[in-house]
Amino acid sequence: MPELPEVETIRLTILPKLKGRRIISGEVLHEKMVLGISVKEFLERVSGQKITGMERRGKYLLIELAADLIIGLHLRMTGQLTVEKSDSPLAKAIYFRLSLDNGTELRFRDQRKFGKVFLYSRGEPPLALEKIGPEPLSPEFTVAVLKERFGQRSLAVKKALLNQEIIAGIGNIYADESLFYAGIHPARSVNSLTGAEIDGLYHAIQKVLSEGIKLGGTTFRDYRDGEGRAGSYQNKLNVYGQKGKTCPNCGGLIVKMNFGGRGTHFCPLCQK
DNA sequence: AGTCGCCTGGTA
DNA sequence: TACCAGGCGACT
Structure with a gap:
Protein backbone atom coordinates (compact mmCIF):
# COMPACT_ATOMS: atom_id res chain seq x y z
CA MET A 1 0.00 0.00 0.00
CA LYS A 131 20.96 -2.15 -0.20
CA ILE A 132 18.25 0.46 -0.66
CA GLY A 133 18.96 3.26 -3.13
CA PRO A 134 19.17 7.03 -2.60
CA GLU A 135 16.33 9.03 -1.01
CA PRO A 136 14.70 10.89 -3.91
CA LEU A 137 13.95 14.00 -1.82
CA SER A 138 17.39 14.30 -0.27
CA PRO A 139 19.95 16.90 -1.42
CA GLU A 140 22.27 14.06 -2.40
CA PHE A 141 19.81 12.94 -5.05
CA THR A 142 20.71 14.86 -8.21
CA VAL A 143 20.06 14.38 -11.92
CA ALA A 144 23.59 12.99 -12.20
CA VAL A 145 22.84 10.45 -9.46
CA LEU A 146 19.66 9.30 -11.21
CA LYS A 147 21.57 8.94 -14.47
CA GLU A 148 24.29 6.96 -12.72
CA ARG A 149 21.77 4.70 -10.94
CA PHE A 150 20.10 3.90 -14.28
CA GLY A 151 23.45 3.19 -15.92
CA GLN A 152 23.48 1.44 -19.30
CA ARG A 153 20.97 -1.27 -18.46
CA SER A 154 18.26 -2.25 -20.91
CA LEU A 155 15.75 -2.35 -18.02
CA ALA A 156 12.32 -0.78 -18.61
CA VAL A 157 12.07 2.58 -16.87
CA LYS A 158 8.89 1.60 -15.00
CA LYS A 159 10.65 -1.40 -13.52
CA ALA A 160 13.69 0.69 -12.68
CA LEU A 161 11.54 3.18 -10.73
CA LEU A 162 9.96 0.34 -8.73
CA ASN A 163 13.35 -1.19 -7.90
CA GLN A 164 14.17 -0.05 -4.36
CA GLU A 165 17.88 -0.67 -4.90
CA ILE A 166 17.96 1.88 -7.72
CA ILE A 167 15.89 4.57 -5.99
CA ALA A 168 14.09 4.45 -2.65
CA GLY A 169 10.40 4.78 -1.91
CA ILE A 170 8.66 4.85 -5.29
CA GLY A 171 5.77 2.40 -5.79
CA ASN A 172 3.18 1.78 -8.46
CA ILE A 173 1.16 4.99 -8.09
CA TYR A 174 4.02 7.47 -8.05
CA ALA A 175 5.96 5.58 -10.74
CA ASP A 176 3.04 5.92 -13.15
CA GLU A 177 2.45 9.56 -12.22
CA SER A 178 6.15 10.45 -12.57
CA LEU A 179 6.33 8.91 -16.04
CA PHE A 180 3.22 10.81 -17.07
CA TYR A 181 4.67 14.18 -16.05
CA ALA A 182 7.95 13.29 -17.77
CA GLY A 183 6.14 12.23 -20.97
CA ILE A 184 7.97 8.90 -21.00
CA HIS A 185 6.42 5.57 -22.00
CA PRO A 186 6.76 3.05 -19.13
CA ALA A 187 8.32 0.39 -21.40
CA ARG A 188 11.21 2.57 -22.56
CA SER A 189 14.54 1.13 -21.51
CA VAL A 190 16.57 3.35 -19.22
CA ASN A 191 19.54 3.30 -21.61
CA SER A 192 17.37 4.81 -24.35
CA LEU A 193 16.48 7.90 -22.32
CA THR A 194 18.07 11.16 -23.43
CA GLY A 195 19.71 13.54 -20.98
CA ALA A 196 16.69 15.83 -21.27
CA GLU A 197 14.31 12.95 -20.53
CA ILE A 198 16.23 11.92 -17.42
CA ASP A 199 16.24 15.54 -16.32
CA GLY A 200 12.47 15.72 -16.83
CA LEU A 201 11.93 12.45 -14.99
CA TYR A 202 14.07 13.65 -12.08
CA HIS A 203 11.92 16.75 -11.67
CA ALA A 204 8.72 14.73 -12.13
CA ILE A 205 9.74 12.33 -9.33
CA GLN A 206 10.46 15.20 -6.95
CA LYS A 207 7.20 16.91 -7.87
CA VAL A 208 4.89 13.93 -7.36
CA LEU A 209 6.56 12.77 -4.14
CA SER A 210 6.67 16.21 -2.52
CA GLU A 211 3.07 16.98 -3.52
CA GLY A 212 2.09 13.54 -2.29
CA ILE A 213 3.52 14.35 1.13
CA LYS A 214 1.95 17.82 1.10
CA LEU A 215 -1.48 16.28 0.50
CA GLY A 216 -1.01 13.56 3.09
CA GLY A 217 -0.64 10.67 0.61
CA THR A 218 -3.01 8.84 -1.71
CA THR A 219 -5.98 6.94 -0.28
CA PHE A 220 -7.38 4.46 -2.75
CA ARG A 221 -8.73 2.01 -0.23
CA ASP A 222 -6.76 1.10 2.88
CA TYR A 223 -4.23 3.84 3.44
CA ARG A 224 -4.67 6.06 6.50
CA ASP A 225 -2.20 8.28 8.32
CA GLY A 226 -1.28 7.96 12.00
CA GLU A 227 -4.51 9.72 12.98
CA GLY A 228 -6.64 7.39 10.87
CA ARG A 229 -7.22 10.10 8.27
CA ALA A 230 -7.30 9.59 4.49
CA GLY A 231 -4.91 11.48 2.22
CA SER A 232 -6.02 13.57 -0.75
CA TYR A 233 -3.45 13.06 -3.50
CA GLN A 234 -5.94 10.68 -5.17
CA ASN A 235 -7.68 13.86 -6.37
CA LYS A 236 -4.52 14.88 -8.24
CA LEU A 237 -3.87 11.64 -10.09
CA ASN A 238 -3.53 11.95 -13.86
CA VAL A 239 -3.14 8.32 -14.89
CA TYR A 240 -3.10 5.90 -11.94
CA GLY A 241 -6.58 4.38 -11.63
CA GLN A 242 -7.79 6.62 -14.47
CA LYS A 243 -8.25 3.97 -17.17
CA GLY A 244 -10.78 5.13 -19.78
CA LYS A 245 -10.72 8.72 -18.54
CA THR A 246 -9.39 11.53 -20.68
CA CYS A 247 -5.80 12.69 -20.45
CA PRO A 248 -5.60 16.16 -18.86
CA ASN A 249 -2.92 17.06 -21.41
CA CYS A 250 -4.28 15.94 -24.76
CA GLY A 251 -7.81 14.68 -24.18
CA GLY A 252 -6.85 11.18 -25.36
CA LEU A 253 -7.76 8.07 -23.40
CA ILE A 254 -5.70 6.77 -20.49
CA VAL A 255 -4.95 3.07 -20.88
CA LYS A 256 -4.00 0.35 -18.39
CA MET A 257 -1.63 -2.48 -19.24
CA ASN A 258 -0.18 -5.32 -17.25
CA PHE A 259 3.51 -4.64 -17.23
CA GLY A 260 6.02 -6.58 -15.20
CA GLY A 261 3.18 -8.03 -13.14
CA ARG A 262 1.86 -4.62 -12.11
CA GLY A 263 -1.00 -2.54 -13.44
CA THR A 264 0.55 0.26 -15.46
CA HIS A 265 -1.40 3.37 -16.43
CA PHE A 266 -0.35 5.89 -19.07
CA CYS A 267 -1.39 8.14 -21.94
CA PRO A 268 -0.21 6.56 -25.23
CA LEU A 269 -0.35 9.93 -26.98
CA CYS A 270 1.66 11.97 -24.42
CA GLN A 271 4.10 9.28 -23.30
CA LYS A 272 6.55 8.19 -25.97
C1' DA B 1 14.37 -11.55 -16.23
C1' DG B 2 9.96 -13.53 -15.33
C1' DT B 3 6.57 -15.91 -12.18
C1' DC B 4 4.73 -17.37 -7.73
C1' DG B 5 3.61 -16.99 -2.99
C1' DC B 6 2.27 -14.53 0.82
C1' DC B 7 -3.17 -13.00 2.58
C1' DT B 8 -7.85 -10.89 2.70
C1' DG B 9 -11.59 -8.35 0.84
C1' DG B 10 -13.80 -5.53 -2.68
C1' DT B 11 -15.52 -5.33 -7.25
C1' DA B 12 -16.59 -6.78 -12.10
C1' DT C 1 -16.74 -16.94 -9.40
C1' DA C 2 -12.65 -14.83 -10.95
C1' DC C 3 -9.73 -11.18 -10.79
C1' DC C 4 -7.49 -7.40 -8.78
C1' DA C 5 -4.94 -4.56 -5.17
C1' DG C 6 0.03 1.45 -2.74
C1' DG C 7 5.09 -4.72 -1.99
C1' DC C 8 8.72 -7.71 -1.90
C1' DG C 9 11.40 -11.93 -1.64
C1' DA C 10 12.11 -16.64 -3.18
C1' DC C 11 11.93 -19.32 -6.69
C1' DT C 12 13.03 -21.14 -11.84
Whole structure:
Protein backbone atom coordinates (compact mmCIF):
# COMPACT_ATOMS: atom_id res chain seq x y z
CA MET A 1 0.00 0.00 0.00
CA PRO A 2 1.98 2.91 1.22
CA GLU A 3 4.76 4.46 -0.84
CA LEU A 4 7.18 7.14 0.26
CA PRO A 5 4.62 9.97 0.67
CA GLU A 6 2.26 7.76 2.68
CA VAL A 7 5.03 6.37 4.89
CA GLU A 8 6.40 9.86 5.48
CA THR A 9 2.93 11.14 6.39
CA ILE A 10 2.54 8.31 8.87
CA ARG A 11 5.94 9.15 10.35
CA LEU A 12 5.02 12.82 10.75
CA THR A 13 1.75 11.99 12.48
CA ILE A 14 3.13 9.21 14.71
CA LEU A 15 6.51 10.61 15.78
CA PRO A 16 5.20 13.20 18.29
CA LYS A 17 3.18 10.50 20.02
CA LEU A 18 6.10 8.10 20.34
CA LYS A 19 9.06 10.30 21.08
CA GLY A 20 10.14 10.17 24.72
CA ARG A 21 7.75 7.34 25.56
CA ARG A 22 8.88 4.10 27.12
CA ILE A 23 7.70 0.72 25.84
CA ILE A 24 6.08 -1.24 28.67
CA SER A 25 5.12 -4.46 26.92
CA GLY A 26 3.84 -5.78 23.64
CA GLU A 27 1.77 -8.38 21.86
CA VAL A 28 2.09 -10.05 18.47
CA LEU A 29 -0.88 -11.97 17.08
CA HIS A 30 0.66 -12.96 13.75
CA GLU A 31 4.02 -14.53 14.51
CA LYS A 32 5.30 -14.57 10.93
CA MET A 33 5.43 -10.80 10.81
CA VAL A 34 8.44 -10.72 13.14
CA LEU A 35 11.61 -11.46 11.18
CA GLY A 36 14.81 -13.09 12.37
CA ILE A 37 14.02 -13.75 16.04
CA SER A 38 11.16 -15.21 18.02
CA VAL A 39 8.25 -13.06 19.12
CA LYS A 40 9.22 -13.77 22.71
CA GLU A 41 12.77 -12.52 22.23
CA PHE A 42 11.58 -9.50 20.27
CA LEU A 43 9.20 -8.43 23.03
CA GLU A 44 11.76 -9.07 25.75
CA ARG A 45 14.33 -6.91 24.00
CA VAL A 46 12.07 -3.92 23.34
CA SER A 47 10.22 -3.92 26.66
CA GLY A 48 11.47 -1.21 28.98
CA GLN A 49 13.20 0.67 26.16
CA LYS A 50 12.73 4.38 25.64
CA ILE A 51 11.80 5.67 22.18
CA THR A 52 14.18 8.40 21.10
CA GLY A 53 12.99 9.04 17.54
CA MET A 54 11.49 7.73 14.33
CA GLU A 55 13.03 7.91 10.88
CA ARG A 56 12.02 6.77 7.41
CA ARG A 57 14.19 5.05 4.82
CA GLY A 58 12.40 4.39 1.53
CA LYS A 59 9.17 2.67 2.59
CA TYR A 60 10.60 1.51 5.92
CA LEU A 61 9.80 3.16 9.24
CA LEU A 62 12.55 2.99 11.84
CA ILE A 63 11.67 3.44 15.50
CA GLU A 64 14.83 4.39 17.36
CA LEU A 65 15.28 3.13 20.89
CA ALA A 66 17.85 3.96 23.51
CA ALA A 67 20.86 1.60 23.49
CA ASP A 68 21.11 2.00 19.69
CA LEU A 69 18.37 -0.51 19.13
CA ILE A 70 16.02 0.06 16.18
CA ILE A 71 12.60 -1.41 15.39
CA GLY A 72 12.11 -1.60 11.62
CA LEU A 73 8.58 -1.70 10.22
CA HIS A 74 7.37 -2.31 6.69
CA LEU A 75 3.68 -1.81 5.99
CA ARG A 76 3.75 -3.61 2.60
CA MET A 77 0.29 -3.43 1.00
CA THR A 78 -2.27 -2.83 3.74
CA GLY A 79 -0.39 -1.90 6.89
CA GLN A 80 -1.69 0.93 9.07
CA LEU A 81 -0.09 2.44 12.17
CA THR A 82 -1.85 4.38 14.90
CA VAL A 83 -1.19 5.40 18.49
CA GLU A 84 -4.36 5.10 20.53
CA LYS A 85 -5.49 4.89 24.12
CA SER A 86 -4.84 1.39 25.39
CA ASP A 87 -8.43 1.00 26.55
CA SER A 88 -9.96 2.08 23.22
CA PRO A 89 -11.67 -0.65 21.17
CA LEU A 90 -9.37 -2.76 19.02
CA ALA A 91 -10.04 -2.58 15.30
CA LYS A 92 -10.03 -5.78 13.27
CA ALA A 93 -6.69 -7.16 12.02
CA ILE A 94 -4.41 -5.54 14.58
CA TYR A 95 -1.57 -8.05 14.83
CA PHE A 96 1.10 -6.03 16.61
CA ARG A 97 0.84 -3.76 19.65
CA LEU A 98 3.33 -1.98 21.87
CA SER A 99 2.02 -0.51 25.13
CA LEU A 100 3.57 2.80 26.10
CA ASP A 101 4.08 4.43 29.49
CA ASN A 102 1.30 7.02 29.13
CA GLY A 103 -1.71 4.78 28.68
CA THR A 104 -1.46 4.64 24.89
CA GLU A 105 -0.26 1.96 22.52
CA LEU A 106 1.20 1.70 19.05
CA ARG A 107 -1.07 -0.45 16.88
CA PHE A 108 -0.08 -2.07 13.59
CA ARG A 109 -3.16 -3.11 11.64
CA ASP A 110 -2.71 -5.20 8.52
CA GLN A 111 -5.59 -6.68 6.58
CA ARG A 112 -3.43 -8.87 4.31
CA LYS A 113 -0.74 -9.81 6.87
CA PHE A 114 2.11 -8.87 4.52
CA GLY A 115 3.65 -6.35 6.91
CA LYS A 116 6.97 -7.01 8.64
CA VAL A 117 8.63 -6.04 11.92
CA PHE A 118 12.29 -6.55 12.79
CA LEU A 119 14.86 -5.49 15.33
CA TYR A 120 18.49 -4.55 14.77
CA SER A 121 21.36 -2.64 16.30
CA ARG A 122 22.33 0.70 14.78
CA GLY A 123 24.99 0.14 12.16
CA GLU A 124 23.89 -3.45 11.51
CA PRO A 125 20.76 -3.14 9.38
CA PRO A 126 19.36 -6.14 7.53
CA LEU A 127 20.60 -6.51 3.96
CA ALA A 128 17.37 -5.35 2.28
CA LEU A 129 17.55 -2.07 4.18
CA GLU A 130 21.26 -1.67 3.57
CA LYS A 131 20.96 -2.15 -0.20
CA ILE A 132 18.25 0.46 -0.66
CA GLY A 133 18.96 3.26 -3.13
CA PRO A 134 19.17 7.03 -2.60
CA GLU A 135 16.33 9.03 -1.01
CA PRO A 136 14.70 10.89 -3.91
CA LEU A 137 13.95 14.00 -1.82
CA SER A 138 17.39 14.30 -0.27
CA PRO A 139 19.95 16.90 -1.42
CA GLU A 140 22.27 14.06 -2.40
CA PHE A 141 19.81 12.94 -5.05
CA THR A 142 20.71 14.86 -8.21
CA VAL A 143 20.06 14.38 -11.92
CA ALA A 144 23.59 12.99 -12.20
CA VAL A 145 22.84 10.45 -9.46
CA LEU A 146 19.66 9.30 -11.21
CA LYS A 147 21.57 8.94 -14.47
CA GLU A 148 24.29 6.96 -12.72
CA ARG A 149 21.77 4.70 -10.94
CA PHE A 150 20.10 3.90 -14.28
CA GLY A 151 23.45 3.19 -15.92
CA GLN A 152 23.48 1.44 -19.30
CA ARG A 153 20.97 -1.27 -18.46
CA SER A 154 18.26 -2.25 -20.91
CA LEU A 155 15.75 -2.35 -18.02
CA ALA A 156 12.32 -0.78 -18.61
CA VAL A 157 12.07 2.58 -16.87
CA LYS A 158 8.89 1.60 -15.00
CA LYS A 159 10.65 -1.40 -13.52
CA ALA A 160 13.69 0.69 -12.68
CA LEU A 161 11.54 3.18 -10.73
CA LEU A 162 9.96 0.34 -8.73
CA ASN A 163 13.35 -1.19 -7.90
CA GLN A 164 14.17 -0.05 -4.36
CA GLU A 165 17.88 -0.67 -4.90
CA ILE A 166 17.96 1.88 -7.72
CA ILE A 167 15.89 4.57 -5.99
CA ALA A 168 14.09 4.45 -2.65
CA GLY A 169 10.40 4.78 -1.91
CA ILE A 170 8.66 4.85 -5.29
CA GLY A 171 5.77 2.40 -5.79
CA ASN A 172 3.18 1.78 -8.46
CA ILE A 173 1.16 4.99 -8.09
CA TYR A 174 4.02 7.47 -8.05
CA ALA A 175 5.96 5.58 -10.74
CA ASP A 176 3.04 5.92 -13.15
CA GLU A 177 2.45 9.56 -12.22
CA SER A 178 6.15 10.45 -12.57
CA LEU A 179 6.33 8.91 -16.04
CA PHE A 180 3.22 10.81 -17.07
CA TYR A 181 4.67 14.18 -16.05
CA ALA A 182 7.95 13.29 -17.77
CA GLY A 183 6.14 12.23 -20.97
CA ILE A 184 7.97 8.90 -21.00
CA HIS A 185 6.42 5.57 -22.00
CA PRO A 186 6.76 3.05 -19.13
CA ALA A 187 8.32 0.39 -21.40
CA ARG A 188 11.21 2.57 -22.56
CA SER A 189 14.54 1.13 -21.51
CA VAL A 190 16.57 3.35 -19.22
CA ASN A 191 19.54 3.30 -21.61
CA SER A 192 17.37 4.81 -24.35
CA LEU A 193 16.48 7.90 -22.32
CA THR A 194 18.07 11.16 -23.43
CA GLY A 195 19.71 13.54 -20.98
CA ALA A 196 16.69 15.83 -21.27
CA GLU A 197 14.31 12.95 -20.53
CA ILE A 198 16.23 11.92 -17.42
CA ASP A 199 16.24 15.54 -16.32
CA GLY A 200 12.47 15.72 -16.83
CA LEU A 201 11.93 12.45 -14.99
CA TYR A 202 14.07 13.65 -12.08
CA HIS A 203 11.92 16.75 -11.67
CA ALA A 204 8.72 14.73 -12.13
CA ILE A 205 9.74 12.33 -9.33
CA GLN A 206 10.46 15.20 -6.95
CA LYS A 207 7.20 16.91 -7.87
CA VAL A 208 4.89 13.93 -7.36
CA LEU A 209 6.56 12.77 -4.14
CA SER A 210 6.67 16.21 -2.52
CA GLU A 211 3.07 16.98 -3.52
CA GLY A 212 2.09 13.54 -2.29
CA ILE A 213 3.52 14.35 1.13
CA LYS A 214 1.95 17.82 1.10
CA LEU A 215 -1.48 16.28 0.50
CA GLY A 216 -1.01 13.56 3.09
CA GLY A 217 -0.64 10.67 0.61
CA THR A 218 -3.01 8.84 -1.71
CA THR A 219 -5.98 6.94 -0.28
CA PHE A 220 -7.38 4.46 -2.75
CA ARG A 221 -8.73 2.01 -0.23
CA ASP A 222 -6.76 1.10 2.88
CA TYR A 223 -4.23 3.84 3.44
CA ARG A 224 -4.67 6.06 6.50
CA ASP A 225 -2.20 8.28 8.32
CA GLY A 226 -1.28 7.96 12.00
CA GLU A 227 -4.51 9.72 12.98
CA GLY A 228 -6.64 7.39 10.87
CA ARG A 229 -7.22 10.10 8.27
CA ALA A 230 -7.30 9.59 4.49
CA GLY A 231 -4.91 11.48 2.22
CA SER A 232 -6.02 13.57 -0.75
CA TYR A 233 -3.45 13.06 -3.50
CA GLN A 234 -5.94 10.68 -5.17
CA ASN A 235 -7.68 13.86 -6.37
CA LYS A 236 -4.52 14.88 -8.24
CA LEU A 237 -3.87 11.64 -10.09
CA ASN A 238 -3.53 11.95 -13.86
CA VAL A 239 -3.14 8.32 -14.89
CA TYR A 240 -3.10 5.90 -11.94
CA GLY A 241 -6.58 4.38 -11.63
CA GLN A 242 -7.79 6.62 -14.47
CA LYS A 243 -8.25 3.97 -17.17
CA GLY A 244 -10.78 5.13 -19.78
CA LYS A 245 -10.72 8.72 -18.54
CA THR A 246 -9.39 11.53 -20.68
CA CYS A 247 -5.80 12.69 -20.45
CA PRO A 248 -5.60 16.16 -18.86
CA ASN A 249 -2.92 17.06 -21.41
CA CYS A 250 -4.28 15.94 -24.76
CA GLY A 251 -7.81 14.68 -24.18
CA GLY A 252 -6.85 11.18 -25.36
CA LEU A 253 -7.76 8.07 -23.40
CA ILE A 254 -5.70 6.77 -20.49
CA VAL A 255 -4.95 3.07 -20.88
CA LYS A 256 -4.00 0.35 -18.39
CA MET A 257 -1.63 -2.48 -19.24
CA ASN A 258 -0.18 -5.32 -17.25
CA PHE A 259 3.51 -4.64 -17.23
CA GLY A 260 6.02 -6.58 -15.20
CA GLY A 261 3.18 -8.03 -13.14
CA ARG A 262 1.86 -4.62 -12.11
CA GLY A 263 -1.00 -2.54 -13.44
CA THR A 264 0.55 0.26 -15.46
CA HIS A 265 -1.40 3.37 -16.43
CA PHE A 266 -0.35 5.89 -19.07
CA CYS A 267 -1.39 8.14 -21.94
CA PRO A 268 -0.21 6.56 -25.23
CA LEU A 269 -0.35 9.93 -26.98
CA CYS A 270 1.66 11.97 -24.42
CA GLN A 271 4.10 9.28 -23.30
CA LYS A 272 6.55 8.19 -25.97
C1' DA B 1 14.37 -11.55 -16.23
C1' DG B 2 9.96 -13.53 -15.33
C1' DT B 3 6.57 -15.91 -12.18
C1' DC B 4 4.73 -17.37 -7.73
C1' DG B 5 3.61 -16.99 -2.99
C1' DC B 6 2.27 -14.53 0.82
C1' DC B 7 -3.17 -13.00 2.58
C1' DT B 8 -7.85 -10.89 2.70
C1' DG B 9 -11.59 -8.35 0.84
C1' DG B 10 -13.80 -5.53 -2.68
C1' DT B 11 -15.52 -5.33 -7.25
C1' DA B 12 -16.59 -6.78 -12.10
C1' DT C 1 -16.74 -16.94 -9.40
C1' DA C 2 -12.65 -14.83 -10.95
C1' DC C 3 -9.73 -11.18 -10.79
C1' DC C 4 -7.49 -7.40 -8.78
C1' DA C 5 -4.94 -4.56 -5.17
C1' DG C 6 0.03 1.45 -2.74
C1' DG C 7 5.09 -4.72 -1.99
C1' DC C 8 8.72 -7.71 -1.90
C1' DG C 9 11.40 -11.93 -1.64
C1' DA C 10 12.11 -16.64 -3.18
C1' DC C 11 11.93 -19.32 -6.69
C1' DT C 12 13.03 -21.14 -11.84
